[in-house]
Amino acid sequence: MSEEPSVPTGSEREGSKPRARAASHEGRSGTAAPTDAVPERKAGGSEPIPGGPPPAPPRLIDIGPDDPAPIRSATLWAALATGLLSMLLLGEGLAANILVVAVPATLAVYVAGRREGRRPRPWALVWGGGGLALLTVPALRAAEWPTFFAVVTALAAGSLALHGGRTWPGVLLGPIGVFTSLVTGPAWAWQGLRERMDGDRGRLVPLLRAVVVAAVLLLVFGTLFAGADAAFADLLAALVPDVSVSDGPWRILLFASGLFGTLAAARTAAVPTRWDRVRVPPGRPRGRAEWALPLVGLVALFAVFNAVQLAVLFGGYDAVLKETGQTYAQYARQGFWQLLMATLLTLLVIVIALRQAPRTRTSDRTLVRGVLGTLCALALVVVASAVRRMDMYVEAYGLTRLRISVLTVELWLGLVIVLIMAAGVWGARWLPRAVAASAVAGVLAFGLVSPDGMIAERNVERYEATGRFDLPYAEGLSADAVPALDRLEEPMRSCALWEIEEELDERRHIPWYATSWGEAEARRILDERPLVPGASGPACDELGAEFYR
Known part of the structure; x- marks a missing residue:
């Protein structure tokens, strides 16, 4: 609905509000209030006249809704x-x-x-x-x-x-x-x-x-x-x-x-x-040195870290792994979670810095934009590094629900940083709604791309390239994974789809309006290509154990 109510016509609101409510509404909106509601005061002063009504106590911000008109x-x-x-x-x-x-x-x-x-x-x-x-x-x-x-x-x-x-x-x-x-x-x-x-x-x-x-x-x-x-x-x-x-x-x-x-x-x-x-009280501005010195140091730290990342990228990971004694997957897994936390803390630092930044002079505002803009740009490099680490980890161990979820969060945090940078140039009036809209769009895209389908697709491609497949994990995916798992060779295909088919059979009595398109498509594929009889039990357990050897 609208952000500010428009003035209704008499036909729209016939008999909908009593007179007392209208007067209360006028008093809250800043229009003329009854004269007897305002205490008399001495000329040139703020004290009420002796014997007059006591001064009204200070009121908090009125955020409560009015009384609605009778329901239609x-x-x-x-x-x-x-x-x-x-x-x-x-x-x-x-x-x-x-x-x-x-x-x-x-x-x-x-x-x-x-x-x-x-x-x-x-x-x-x-x-x-x-x-x-x-x-x-x-x-x-x-x-x-x-x-x-x-x-x-x-x-x-x-x-x-x-x-x-x-x-x-x-x-x-x-x-x-x-x-x-x-x-x-x-x-x-x-x-x-x-x-x-x-x-x-x-x-x-x-x-x-x-x-x-x-x-x-x-x-x-x-x-x-x-x-x-x-x-x-x-x-x-x-x-x-x-x-x-x-x-x-x-x-x-x-x-x-x-x-x-x-x-x-x-x-x-x-x-x-x-x-x-609701008005959030502004933070107390700090002096230029008190505000900028910690941030300049943090910017320098970000710059050194990003320089190391570029050196590793162009110099190859083999030398780094040899020096650290880590495996390829260990290096990727350890780095991602630390970089994700660094991204979150960077956003927190930016919020606190904006509340305490000096704002009196033009030079102060220029300094704020320069320092925080540089920090945001370097934080984007950290986001890219975190995404690359997760990609390395997926190459080593495959894609899971947790990994695709935190990767999506990291990409959204990167988008929020971009929006903050844009707000520094064009103003921040639109920033709250833009951040909320990006979250809505991100969740919508996450659901429409079918994360279970993406997990199955990535792991099947990895199986075709390396011969390694996490069968126990694939058995726990939903019917959205059936189109990708259907590409596997037998008996791996039947072992991966056996539990999904059993769940679909249990839901055959579900009416059409409670059946998703993904479930209907999975049932169609399994009806066209039935599973191999007896593809369960010890044979599938042996196939699943090969992944962990």
Whole structure:
């Protein structure tokens, strides 16, 4: 939604706010307040006149939301639809069903925001579009771990769309506003529902009666038609969720999560918490020598380290390994984790240095840009060195989920450093949102490229080149790895795919909306090329043990 609410017209807000609320809102926004709310003061002084009202105590920054207008019926119906769809569709796992559930939830948020006169702004569309794009990851990938990252990041992006944060507090604290609405949102909906029931009792009862009659007719005739035709029964079974009594508590929890979560998001869209009003006090500027001397020393250390890295790169690793007594893999593994930590600490140093940098004179600002810009440039060389170390380690031992994850984090940290350098040139007003957008884009790209598929592809290529393959690790990958593992020769192929096929067989009863594209593609490949019978047990254990010899 928008970052600043626009002024609604009278038709949009008819009867929506009491007069007391409007006066309170005017007082907070800095417009004229009632005269009796301001204590009288002596002319030319700040002390109140004796006998007058006491001075008002100093107020903290007002970040709390206003009271929202009464909830609209469209918001209530959309929230109820979200709860019902969550209960019916999400019980078997996440895939395309989460996109279906997101449609009425988005509608509820939009209607609630428009009720308060808020209109979507460009950045709100970026966050909302990014969140919906992240929800395509469960529909495409069978692996659970990129799906988890995508869903969590989608919730964070949705929070930014609701609040419209521009500053660091607005970007970082936005999700807290949604969590607080988990209590106020249902209360807001219940109040609006009671008002409608009191005023529209004569129309509500016929509507409920019609819904009950329609449900009974569909149930009776659907059961008769399913018993009369097997093809229709199969179609009905594929379309209608299989809800049993045993999973009733789980379904009730899903319904409550969808309903209350949507109401919380809708109330946040109507009256968001103003996190952008939180002001972080600036740091105390240090003297030029006190500020610059430690950083100049750190820059010199970075320069020496990067020079050594270039010498090693052009001189070859053999001489370094001979002097250190390390193996190729040990040198790469040890270096990567230290360089990753160095990158994180560099970002921390930059943040602290910016808070304490002198800012009074033009020469001071030039010095800040020069020193920190040089430090950022040298930090990028460290990032490149860390990426090269991980590549060396993967060449020695293969690619794993941990290695591809930390490598992705290192690349994202490098992008953050580039954004900081750009902010030093063009200003930092856009930096918080740019960093958050880069995180959303990074998680989206990570999920879309199929990390399990990349792991299998890299390890199969390594097997084709060296004859070494980590079979026990490959057996634990998801169905996304099947297209790459299918290239292996028998019996290695069947041994690598045996556990994946068993898991797919256990999930054959899962409906289409809870089945990802990666899972469907893996099932198609295994149906076209069945595994070798008996390719499990001691024979596969022997193949797996060869990797560790």
